Amino acid sequence: MTLRGRLTAAFLVVVLGPVLLGALFVASTVAAVDRSRSTERLAVAASTVRTSVDALCQQLRATADAVALTAEPAVGAAQLVGRGLAAAVLITDLTGEVSYVSPGAPPTPWRDCSGSATGPASPVRALAAHVDLRDRAGTLRGTVTAAQLVDPAFVARLAAVTGVAVTLLDSGASAARVTHTTESREVRDAVLAAASTVEGERVTETTEGRYVRRIGPSDAQPLPLVLSVPSERPPGLHATLVGVVVLAGLLAVLTAWRLARVTTRPLVELAGAVDRVAQGDLTARVPVRSRDELGRLAAAFNRMTRETGSYVAALTSNRDQLRGHLAVLGDTLASTHDLQRILRVILRSAIGATGARAGAVLLVEAGGVLVAQCTEGLDGRWPEGDTDGSSTLRVPVGVGVVGAVAATGEPQRGRVEPTEVPSGEPRCRTYVAVPFAAPGGGTAPTLGGSGDEAGAAGALGVLALYDRLGADEFDDDDLVTLRTFAGHAAVAVDNVRVHEEAQRLSLTDPLTGLWNYRYLGESIRREVERASRFGRMLSILAMDLDRFKDVNDTYGHAAGDTVLAEFARRVRGEIREVDLAFRQGGEEFVLLLPETDARGAAIVAERLGAAVRETPIAVEAYAGPVLVTVSVGIAVYPDNGSTGREVLEAADDALYAAKAAGRDTYRVAEVRPDVPTREIPVLACAVSPPDGLPRAGQPAQVIREPGGPARSEPAVGVPESSAAHARPEPAGDGPDSATGGARAGPDAARPGPGGGASSGPHPPRQSRGR
Numbered sequence: 001m002t003l004r005g006r007l008t009a010a011f012l013v014v015v016l017g018p019v020l021l022g023a024l025f026v027a028s029t030v031a032a033v034d035r036s037r038s039t040e041r042l043a044v045a046a047s048t049v050r051t052s053v054d055a056l057c058q059q060l061r062a063t064a065d066a067v068a069l070t071a072e073p074a075v076g077a078a079q080l081v082g083r084g085l086a087a088a089v090l091i092t093d094l095t096g097e098v099s100y101v102s103p104g105a106p107p108t109p110w111r112d113c114s115g116s117a118t119g120p121a122s123p124v125r126a127l128a129a130h131v132d133l134r135d136r137a138g139t140l141r142g143t144v145t146a147a148q149l150v151d152p153a154f155v156a157r158l159a160a161v162t163g164v165a166v167t168l169l170d171s172g173a174s175a176a177r178v179t180h181t182t183e184s185r186e187v188r189d190a191v192l193a194a195a196s197t198v199e200g201e202r203v204t205e206t207t208e209g210r211y212v213r214r215i216g217p218s219d220a221q222p223l224p225l226v227l228s229v230p231s232e233r234p235p236g237l238h239a240t241l242v243g244v245v246v247l248a249g250l251l252a253v254l255t256a257w258r259l260a261r262v263t264t265r266p267l268v269e270l271a272g273a274v275d276r277v278a279q280g281d282l283t284a285r286v287p288v289r290s291r292d293e294l295g296r297l298a299a300a301f302n303r304m305t306r307e308t309g310s311y312v313a314a315l316t317s318n319r320d321q322l323r324g325h326l327a328v329l330g331d332t333l334a335s336t337h338d339l340q341r342i343l344r345v346i347l348r349s350a351i352g353a354t355g356a357r358a359g360a361v362l363l364v365e366a367g368g369v370l371v372a373q374c375t376e377g378l379d380g381r382w383p384e385g386d387t388d389g390s391s392t393l394r395v396p397v398g399v400g401v402v403g404a405v406a407a408t409g410e411p412q413r414g415r416v417e418p419t420e421v422p423s424g425e426p427r428c429r430t431y432v433a434v435p436f437a438a439p440g441g442g443t444a445p446t447l448g449g450s451g452d453e454a455g456a457a458g459a460l461g462v463l464a465l466y467d468r469l470g471a472d473e474f475d476d477d478d479l480v481t482l483r484t485f486a487g488h489a490a491v492a493v494d495n496v497r498v499h500e501e502a503q504r505l506s507l508t509d510p511l512t513g514l515w516n517y518r519y520l521g522e523s524i525r526r527e528v529e530r531a532s533r534f535g536r537m538l539s540i541l542a543m544d545l546d547r548f549k550d551v552n553d554t555y556g557h558a559a560g561d562t563v564l565a566e567f568a569r570r571v572r573g574e575i576r577e578v579d580l581a582f583r584q585g586g587e588e589f590v591l592l593l594p595e596t597d598a599r600g601a602a603i604v605a606e607r608l609g610a611a612v613r614e615t616p617i618a619v620e621a622y623a624g625p626v627l628v629t630v631s632v633g634i635a636v637y638p639d640n641g642s643t644g645r646e647v648l649e650a651a652d653d654a655l656y657a658a659k660a661a662g663r664d665t666y667r668v669a670e671v672r673p674d675v676p677t678r679e680i681p682v683l684a685c686a687v688s689p690p691d692g693l694p695r696a697g698q699p700a701q702v703i704r705e706p707g708g709p710a711r712s713e714p715a716v717g718v719p720e721s722s723a724a725h726a727r728p729e730p731a732g733d734g735p736d737s738a739t740g741g742a743r744a745g746p747d748a749a750r751p752g753p754g755g756g757a758s759s760g761p762h763p764p765r766q767s768r769g770r
Contacts, residue, residue, distance in 0.1 A: 003260075003264050003267055005260075007256070007259070007260040007264070008253070008256040008257060008260050011252065011255070011256035011259065011260075012249070012252050012253065012256055015248070015252040015255075015256075016245075016248060016249055016252055019244070019245055019248045019249075020245060023241045023242075023244065023245050026241060027238065027241055030233055030234070031233065034231055034232050034233045035203075035205070035211070037232055038203070038211035038229050038231065038232065039203045039211065039213075041163070041164065041211075041229050042164065042203055042211060042213040042227055042228075042229060044162075045162035045163065045164040045213075045227050045229075046201065046213060046215045046227060048161055048162045049158055049161075049162055049166075049215060049221065049223075049225060049227070050215070050221045052158060052161055052162075053113075053127070053221050053222070053223060054221075056127060056148055057113035057127065057129055059085060059086075059148075060086055060113065060127070060128065060129035060146040060147070060148055061113070061129040061131060061146070062085075063080050063085045063086045063089070063129075063146040064086075064089070064129050064130065064131040064144045064145065064146040065131050065144075066080060067080060067089055067091070067144045067146070068131050068132070068133045068134070068144045073091050073100065073133065073144065074091065074099075074100040077089035077091065077100060077102060077144075078102065080146075081102050085146075086102075086146040086147060086148055087102075087105070087106065087126065087147055087148050087149040088101065088102040088104070088105030088106060088126070088146075088147045088149075089101070089102050089105075089144065089145065089146050089147070090102070090105065090108075090128075090144075090145040090147065091133065091142060091143070091144050091145075092142050092143050092145070093141065093142040094140065094141065094142055099142065105147070106125045106126040106147065106149050107125055108125075109125075110125065110126040110127065110128035110145070110147045111124045111125075111126065111127050111128065111150070111217075111222050111223065112128055112129070112130065112222060113127060113128065113129045113222055114219060114222065123170045123179045124150050124168060124170075124179060124223060124224070125149070125150060126147040126148060126149050126150055127147065127148050127150055127222065127223070128145050128146065128147040128148075129145070129146050129147075130143055130144070130145050131143070131144050132144075150168065150179075150180075150223070151180065152180045154180075155167075155168050155180040155181065155182060156182055158225075159182040162227070164227045164228060164229045165181075165182050165183050165191075165227070165228045165229070166181070166182050166225060166226070166227060167180070167181035167182070167183055167188075167191065167192070167195075167225065167226040167227075167228075168180045168181065168223060168224070168225060169224040169225070169226065170224075178192065183228065186208075187206065187208045187210055187228075190206040190207055190208050190210070191206055191210060191212050191226065191228045192226070193206070194206045194210075194212045195212050195214050195226045198212065198213070198214050200214075201213055201214060201215055205231075206228075209230065209231040209233070210228045210229065210230050210231065211228060211229050211231065212226060212227070212228045213226070213227050213228070214226050214227075215227065266289065266290075266294045266298075267294070269286055269287065269298075270286050270294070270297065270298060270301065272284075273285065273286045273301060273305075274301070277305055277308075282305050282308055282309050283305075284305060285302050285305070286298035286301050286302060288302075337495070337496055337499050339373070339492060339493065339496045340373065340374060342488075342489075342492040342496075343361045343373050343374045343489060343492065344374045344376075346361065346463075346485050346488050346489050346492070347359050347360070347361050347374055347375075347376055347463070347485075348376060349485060350463065350465060350481070350482055350485040351376055351377070351465060353481050353485075354432075354465055354468065354474065354478045354481055354482065355468050355469040355470070356377075356432075356465035356466060356467065356468055356469070356474075357377050357466060357467040357468070357469060358375075358376060358377030358378050358381065358426070358428070358465070358466045358467060359375070359376050359377065359463070359464060359465040359466060360372045360374070360375040360376070360378065360393055360426075360463075360464050361373050361374050361375075361461060361462075361463055361464075361489060362393065362395065362402060362406075362461050362462045362464070363460060363461035363493065364397060364406060364459060364460060364461055368396060368397040368398075369394055369395070369396050369397070370394065370395045370396070370397060370402055370403060370406055370461065370462060371393070371394050372393035372394070373461075375393065377466075378393070378426050378466075381426035381427045381428065381466070382426060382427070393424070393425070393426070394424065395424050395425060399424070400424060400425050401416075401425060401431060401433055401464070402425065402433050402462045402464050405433045405434070405435050405459075405462050405464075406435055406459045406461070406462050407459075409435050409437070409459055410435070411432070411433060411434040411435065411479055411482075411483070412431075412432070412433050413430075413431065413432035413433070413473070413474045413478070413479055414430070414431065414473070415429060415430050415431075415473055416428055416429060416430070416431060426466065428466035428467050429467055430466070430467055430468055430472075430473045430474055431464060431465065431466050431467075431474070432464070432465050432474035432478055432479060432482055433462050433463070433464040433465075434462070434463050434464075434479070434482045434483050434486040435459040435461070435462050435463075435486070436459065436460055436461060436462070436463060436486035436487060436489050436490035436493075437459050437460055437490060438460055438490060438493075438494050439490060439491055439494050460489075460490055460493050460494075461489065461493070463482060463485060463486045463489055465478075465482065506518065507519050509583040511561055511564055511565055511568075511583070512564055512565055512567075512568035512583050513565075513568060514568050514571075514572075514581045514582055514583045514589070515580060515581065515582045515583075516582065516583060517582065517583070517584050517585055519582065520582045520584065520590060521644070521645075523580050523582070523592060524540070524592065524644030524645070524647075524648060525644050527580070527592050527594055527644070528637055528643065528644040528647070530594070531594065531595075531637055531638075532637075532638070536594065536595045537595065537596060537597045537636055537637060537638075537639075538592065538593070538594055538595070538596070538636070538637040538647070539591075539592075539593040539596040539597065539598065539600065539601035539604075539634060539635070539636050539637075540590065540591070540592060540593075540634070540635050540636075540637070540644075540647050540648055540650075540651045541590065541591035541593065541601060541604065541605060541608075541632055541633070541634055541651065542584075542588070542589075542590055542632070542633040542635075542648070542651040542652050542654070542655040543571075543588070543589040543590070543591065543608070543630050543631070543632050543633075543655070544587055544588050544589075544630065544631050544655055544659070545563070545564075545567065545587040545612075545628050545629075545630055546628065546629045546630065546631055546659075546663040546664060547628075547663075548560065548563070548586070548587035548628070551563055551626060551628065555619060555626060559619045559626065562617070562619050562620070563617050563619070563626055563628055564583075564587065566617045567589075567612060567617075567628070567630070568581070568583065568589070570608070570611045570612060571589065571591070571608065573611070574604065574607050574608055574611055575591065575593070575604065576593075578594055578595075579591060579592060579593050579594070580592040590648070590651075591604070596636075597636060598634060598636045598639070598668050601634045601636065601668075602634060602666065602668065605632040605634060605666035606666070608630060608632065609629070609630055609632065609664060609665070609666065612628060612629060612630045613627075613629050613630075613664060616628075629663060629664035630664070631655060631658040631659050631663050631664065631665060631666070632655065632658060632665075632666035632667075633650075633651045633652060633653065633654030633655025633656070633657065633658055633666065633667055633669065634651060634654055634666060634667065634668045634669065635647045635648070635650035635651035635654055635668075635669040636668075636669075639669075639671045639672065640669045640670075640671065640672060641672070650669035651669060653669060654666075654667045654668060654669040655667070
């Protein structure tokens with residue numbers, strides 16, 4: 001730190017220290033007072049809630065007592081409910097059988113005023129008080145229960161009475177689920193998160209500046225409630241304090257800078273001149289204001305700057321050269337996965353570093369042939385009649401100069417006589433060629449091949465340069481330099497291959513070869529957007545192998561993997577090329593069928609079920625084949641949801657319906673009641689659209705009778721289009737003699753066995769035990 005800096009820092013410490021301490025004291029005091037007042041408000045609110053709930057419980061007990069004392073309890077109960085003293089009255093006998101319940105009573109169980117529920121833990125729907133029902137002789141005849149509805153209006157009344165925000169939880173064990181609340185959406189999640197961390201009835205604070213307290217359930221207050229109040233700190237307090245500190249700091253800095261400048265002016269001028277020289281300004285001079293030590297130092301500095309001027313040219317040249325290397329390095333790093341660009345940058349850098357006139361980078365491809373990936377300066381260097389340019393630079397491994405380098409793995413340099421130009425290589429006088437192999441020295445696969453035809457040294461390719469400027473041969477220094485660039489080329493090729501392999505593995509399931517769950521969400525979003533844009537329909541099939549756990553338990557997990565792989569193969573054989581198949585996790589699979597309505601999806605479900613059911617799966621090392629079946633749930637966009645997630649959940653619910661119906665079947669999700677539809681007038685001889693594709697807004701419910709074929713019930717005013725969705729039947733004996741009508745369902749453009757489905761990133765959802 002300079003002398004001016006030390007003086008400035010000392011002044012700032014003296015001035016800003018008290019200012020900072022004062023700001024911290026004010027902030028901490030205001031926070032403590034605010035917390036104390038908010039805690040007091042929450043305590044009063046909690047007391048008010050207990051009083052209100054207790055008063056309500058007393059009213060319910062009085063109501064129940066009044067009913068129990070009447071000669072006809074049912075009549076008395078109806079009168080008291082009509083007067084609003086209770087929302088409902090429940091009368092049970094000694095065996096627990098209900099003898100009377102008020103019409104419109106809330107569903108049980110009800111939360112008892114004593115703090116215990118009348119059933120398992122569940123959301124609080126009503127608050128109830130119990131009394132014994134006795135006859136005139138005092139014999140116990142049953143129980144009378146009076147209940148008051150706990151609804152949003154009830155919670156709102158509590159909030160109005162207490163003056164704080166009130167949230168009613170599902171149960172007293174967790175603050176994760178809410179029944180009713182008066183909290184705003186902006187702060188609700190933060191309040192619940194803070195409440196879940198509170199033990200007992202302590203007060204905590206959220207990040208949004210609200211104080212939270214939990215009360216109940218307890219004997220005195222059976223409702224699980226969360227109370228919160230906003231902070232009473234003045235708005236913008238911290239911003240004001242920060243502004244005061246910043247303003248005081250600015251004033252202190254200006255004052256300190258002025259004092260330090262007057263005190264250290266000579267040293268500042270010398271330091272400024274040194275800075276300008278360090279930045280390359282050798283014309284900087286320091287005024288010599290006196291003959292003291294500082295004056296002599298200034299004169300010596302001026303002499304030094306004049307003598308340093310002779311080195312400017314050399315320093316500038318070195319700087320430019322360094323910038324050029326940094327630029328090349330930056331280009332290479334910026335195009336890590338663009339192989340052509342990387343090799344082009346490496347080739348040009350090698351040509352510039354060695355002074356060559358031309359060069360090429362060749363990679364070993366299938367068949368043991370070196371093929372030029374990028375070239376520079378080879379125009380006009382080809383034999384007479386050869387005008388194809390760099391495309392003709394294809395040299396078999398072991399042939400010519402570059403072929404020998406790839407075969408032996410040894411670099412070569414030298415001079416070529418005009419009569420000795422190798423066939424297929426450009427004309428040159430001097431050359432240098434260096435091989436490069438995969439990092440680590442192993443044999444790497446060739447581009448588009450297995451690598452079996454690569455050179456004996458496992459070379460990936462060759463970096464070759466031709467005709468050094470000045471007609472001199474390439475020397476050993478050029479060979480060392482070229483080895484460095486060849487190493488960069490090897491790393492680039494290896495990185496691109498590793499990147500491509502990692503990208504493939506991240507999108508596909510390794511066992512079945514289908515797309516994995518990580519790619520499912522992106523695919524659903526994309527297909528829903530496409531269907532919405534073009535007014536098409538999209539069907540989603542959720543599939544689950546029935547009792548697959550029994551297969552693993554009986555035959556082992558290896559057999560289970562075999563069954564999953566075979567099932568995936570059969571799925572691919574039954575769908576079109578445009579359809580997408582995913583393994584969601586375990587034995588769960590998902591199909592996306594673009595431009596397919598519920599009828600077409602049902603046809604696919606039938607076909608998939610038959611493909612699995614009718615041909616048992618053979619498992620190696622076991623005596624007999626494994627018989628499995630599949631259950632399918634079908635949902636259609638936009639009939640069953642406006643987003644991909646909603647449609648997928650609808651398909652999942654339909655799958656559970658298929659499971660409940662006995663498995664080995666399919667079910668179609670029910671059409672949402674809020675789907676906007678309109679009646680379309682149809683001519684008596686209505687036909688399908690010209691393109692044969694289903695249109696959104698024409699929902700049709702597909703119903704499958706148990707053990708029977710699928711049938712469709714079209715919506716009102718929507719023509720049936722079975723011809724557009726039924727699978728074409730063969731018109732002759734040949735396998736290709738199908739009807740010419742294309743369907744919009746999944747059978748259109750159906751591929752042959754073993755292919756057709758598009759297969760190939762969220763972890764799989766946990767199975768729910770289907």
